Amino acid sequence: MTLLLTNALLLPCTADMPVIQNGWVQVDGETIMATGVGVPPNIPGAETIDFGGDVLMPGMVNPHCHMAMTFFRGLGEDVDDRLFRYMLPLERKFVTPQAVRAGSAHAALEMIMGGVTTVADMYYYETEVAAVVDEAGMRGVLGQTLADFDPPDHKSFDEGFALVDRLVAAYGGHPRITPSIAPHAPYSTGIEVMRRVARFAEEHPGVPVQMHVAETDQEVEWARTNFGCTPVEAVEKAGLLRKGLICAHCMHVSEGDIAKMAHAGVCVAHNARSNGKAGRGIAPVEAMRRAGIPVGIATDGAMSGNTLDLFAQFGPVSMFQKILGHSRKPMQAVEVIRMATAEGAKVLGLDARIGSLEAGKQADLIRIDLSAPRCQPVYDIYSTLVFTAMAGDVRDTMVAGRWLMRDREVLTLEREKVMRDALQVAATFKAEMARIDAGT
Amino acid sequence: MTLLLTNALLLPCTADMPVIQNGWVQVDGETIMATGVGVPPNIPGAETIDFGGDVLMPGMVNPHCHMAMTFFRGLGEDVDDRLFRYMLPLERKFVTPQAVRAGSAHAALEMIMGGVTTVADMYYYETEVAAVVDEAGMRGVLGQTLADFDPPDHKSFDEGFALVDRLVAAYGGHPRITPSIAPHAPYSTGIEVMRRVARFAEEHPGVPVQMHVAETDQEVEWARTNFGCTPVEAVEKAGLLRKGLICAHCMHVSEGDIAKMAHAGVCVAHNARSNGKAGRGIAPVEAMRRAGIPVGIATDGAMSGNTLDLFAQFGPVSMFQKILGHSRKPMQAVEVIRMATAEGAKVLGLDARIGSLEAGKQADLIRIDLSAPRCQPVYDIYSTLVFTAMAGDVRDTMVAGRWLMRDREVLTLEREKVMRDALQVAATFKAEMARIDAGT
Structure with a gap:
């Protein structure tokens, strides 16, 4: 045909x-x-x-997302302690395979409508996410998250690695889905687990590693206090700063970090709206790209960045670098579109197949x-x-x-059913939030 | 009814x-x-x-715009010297009453489609803008610009003031249109002309004054070199820092400036996207509002901010203040909507009639x-x-x-005709740009 x-x-x-x-x-x-x-x-x-x-x-490439978190979109936006007050309790109580399917289908619907064709995801019950991405017809690099904070789908790292094995077994060799391993962040996995992930990556060269890196002030403090180094250096210490690592955020990276990242061949997913909304400052995207690091434009999850299309990121991506450079010149429009397409594909290691x-x-x-x-x-x-x-x-x-x-x-998702399922999860959340607010 | x-x-x-x-x-x-x-x-x-x-x-209030400049939208975006290479020559050669009508109708169409019901405009041939806003059924505070750089519609300030008089005579007492006087900026009018504007304002208490204030590094330098003061202090020196003055931008205002502005009762139109795209830094919106200065959310002209709806501004407005404050807390969503409506109406002196x-x-x-x-x-x-x-x-x-x-x-504008007229102006511009680029 x-x-x-x-x-x-x-x-x-x-x-x-x-x-x-x-x-x-x-x-x-x-x-x-x-x-x-x-x-x-x-x-x-x-x-x-x-x-x-x-x-x-x-089609555009979104190299960092938590698809299922559409069910948190706009929840407690301006509540100071929203993470501990609402999100973690809701996540532990209600994030089931069914909820992950509902939230991920909602995300797929939104991304298809916004021109995103490839997404890199990290969340829990990732085989469910893979089933949804497959049904929706999208392309994905889908990472099972590993973390130490009692997440919904694993009680230990051993259990977490077993989930990764299951994902790789189920989707290895799929034409559109690349299984991936996603240690949450340096501070929420630790050096030893990062070492184990590095060994896993060595043994599974086709499985990319996704991780939040140099995102928060607390992470910088964690690396400094425990190892007298930067977050990037902590990742390096664990042997995980290697080709195939997709680093999300990278707000707090020094010139030395950037040189090490470029040398190691890691890639970066830049989340302008998510970072901007958190008031975390501006990632040095121009400096990273000048050093030869491929940088893609990502949405982060809807709890952080609210929307899952790249158009809503483009203005901030461009403006932030111009503000940082105090000039109109940085991050010209053509470079923004390059990052959203060919460069994003490179970040995910898919540039031989997509991106142009x-x-x-x-x-x-x-x-x-x-x-x-x-x-x-x-x-x-x-x-x-x-x-x-x-x-x-x-x-x-x-x-x-x-x-x-x-x-x-x-054409690949039933919009009404997807929205009905998604709003049902949201209704459960709202009822629980009312209970939390009432203190009962 | x-x-x-x-x-x-x-x-x-x-x-x-x-x-x-x-x-x-x-x-x-x-x-x-x-x-x-x-x-x-x-x-x-x-x-x-x-x-x-x-x-x-x-309906939303857009307190700073140059409506007709839709014909410059995206023109030479990443060309270093676009102002001198393209825009000023094009403006002098082609900005006629007809072109202003075409560009303004295009802007009115876009604003109505984006939920903006009231606009403050400053441009040339402002009686033409008023005719368009009237026909479109919008509400406007429409300012005839005065400037010293050989603008298309006046060769001297005397001629400029005559245009203001004509605008006031034609639209004074109109139910939806408030005529306004718009000295371009402190550096492009000078202390003496600002004094004359202050006298005019004194004699015409119903005619608001709009001016770009503390927008560029060059303006800061102009005030420092000529008067040893800040741009806001230069405006004060001319007696123009007074109730009814709408200051656009206010990027470069000190704590002392903010106190003076609050005391004088001036208002501010904040242009987040325009400022961000120019890499000019971040206006201290939270500080100005804390001092009691009403701040509205504006689009600027499409040559600077590209779109004329406020939704596209909301993210940057919020994120910029969070980045400035290195915290999630500044500029909560509810405050952004207040600024887009009730506070914007106050900026234009229309809060008794609209905004809620x-x-x-x-x-x-x-x-x-x-x-x-x-x-x-x-x-x-x-x-x-x-x-x-x-x-x-x-x-x-x-x-x-x-x-x-x-x-x-x-319902109030013929979309196809408006777009046809607008694209005809753009075609003229493109032909001239080709001539400029060919050096003929």
């Missing part, structure tokens, strides 16, 4: 980030066979879709309608995408040659 | 910012007659509209549909509005009892 997508404003997101008016893409099955400009080839039996000048670009539209790559792509008055005129398409386009402007979403959304209708 | 808007999630934005489930609002003609909860009064002949649980809140939904005020209101998966669940409606809602979620917009938009269709 051949599909010809024609008459598009084609942004293939290849190395020099070209802008191709009247471009076309030929998709055979799940693969891109060719791209071009002007009149497409005449292929008997091919289906042709005229994009009418709409943007055609790679070129022959041989998987057909993961989106169509964006810029006819809203807000999006016009267009002088520079990258500026338009970064500073005016929104999740709702995405019209169609395809992964591996399969349409997940057409004309704003998601 | 009585209209009953019922079954709404009513946010009246009165002093204690209540959240009213199943609320109603009664509108008679252009005025709100009553608000309440539950079953509305039985009024024979009244038209009832069931909001189905949608948000009903005051209560008996006796003008019926300027919007309906917001939160059914998108991205907007659910709702634990705290203010968090939802600040961190997940977007311009496209606004469904209906009313000003002075008249629907400007229903079900996303703008």
Whole structure:
């Protein structure tokens, strides 16, 4: 089955980030066979879709998320002790495999509608997340979390590693799902467990490691007090600063840390809105990229960043670096889109398969309608995408040659059922919060 | 004619910012007659509209804009010398009354679609802007700009003041339009002209003054070199730091400046995205509000902030103050919505008439549909509005009892004609830019 997508404003997101008016893409099955400009080839039996000048670009890559946490979106936003007052008790009591499925399906729905085709996730009951991502037709690097704070699905690290083994057994070799191991953070796993994760990674070269690194002041204090070093150096001490490590956040990294990270070949998932909302400062994204570290644009979970599309991140990603540099020059719009596509794919180790539209790559792509008055005129398409386009402007979403959304209708998930299930979890949370607030 | 808007999630934005489930609002003609909860009064002949649980809140107030500059949206975004290379030449050559009408109509269309009902504008040929705002049915505080850099519509300040007089004569006493005088900035008018503006303001107590204040490093340098003081002190020296002055930006204000501004009773329009994109740092909004200065949330022109709805500002407004305070606590969501409504109205001196939904005020209101998966669940409606809602979620917009938009269709402007005219101006600009780039 051949599909010809024609008459598009084609942004293939290849190395020099070209802008191709009247471009076309030929998709055979799940693969891109060719791209071009002007009149497409005449292929008997091919289906042709005229994009009418709409943007055609790679699906976006979200390299750090906690999908199921849609059920915490906006909960206790301005309550000082929301983590201990609401979230941890709710998580321990109500985060079941069913709840994880409901929250993850809600997240998949939102991401497909916002143009995200690949997500890196870390949460509990991760085989449930994988089942949802598979059903939704998305691509994912899905990490079973390991942590010492009595999380819902494991009472010990041994139990946690068993969950990782189960995930790898179930999804190793899947065409769209890459199983992953996700030690929560240096301070919540400790040096010994990080060492064990490093050994696991050595033995499983196809299993990426995801971890929160250099995110909080407390983590910096933990590394300093216990080891007289930085969080990145603690990770290095454990032998975990190695190729295949995806570091989320990296707010508190020194010049020395950046050099070590670049040398080790680790990658970074930048969560601008989540970091900004927490008042944690600004991650040195320009400095990390200058050092050669690939950096992707991530949403974090909805409890932190609220939305799961990348458009809502673009403004902050760009503005934060300009503020840090006290100049208009840092983080130009074209670089933001590169990070959201090709560079994000590299962060996840998937750049041979996705991240750009070129022959041989998987057909993961989106169509964006810029006819809203807000999006016009267009002088520079990258500026338009970064500073005016929104999740709702995405019209169609395809992964591996399969349409997940057409004309704003998601085809792989039953929207009404997904929302009903999600709101049922939220109703349970609200009832429990009322009990907590009443002190009963 | 009585209209009953019922079954709404009513946010009246009165002093204690209540959240009213199943609320109603009664509108008679252009005025709100009553608000309440539950079953509305039985009024024979009244038209009832069931909001189905949608948000009903005051229309938003955008206290600083250059509407016509939609024609510059995204132009030369990452070109270093875009101001001198493109914008000033284009402005001098092509900014005619017709172009101002086209750009302003485009802006009005976008603002109505994004839930902005009142705008403060400063640009050239401001009587043309007023004609557009009037036709569109919006409310406006519309300022004729005065500047020394050879702007398109006046060659001297005398000519500029004559344009102000014409604007005041044409629109003084208009029910929705407040004529205003807009000295561009301290450095581009100078102390003597600011003195003349202060005298004008003294003689025209109903005409607010709008000015860019403490916006750029160069302005700080100008004040220091010429007068050994801050920009705010230069304004004070000219006698212009007085009630009725609306200061846009205020990035570079000291504690002493803030005390003087509070004492004088001036107000501030905060332009988070515009400031962030320029890398100019973060305006001390929390400090100004703590001192008692009313601060509204503004978009600036589309050449600087790109979009003209307030939703796109909310995240940056909140995050910037949290980053400045290195804490989650500053600028809570409810305060952001207060600034976008009641406080914005106060900034423009219109708080007796608009900014909240209560008996006796003008019926300027919007309906917001939160059914998108991205907007659910709702634990705290203010968090939802600040961190997940977007311009496209606004469904209906009313000003002075008249629907400007229903079900996303703008009723007061011909969308296709407006966009055709706007894109024609952009085409002229693109041709000239090509000539400039070719050096011919």
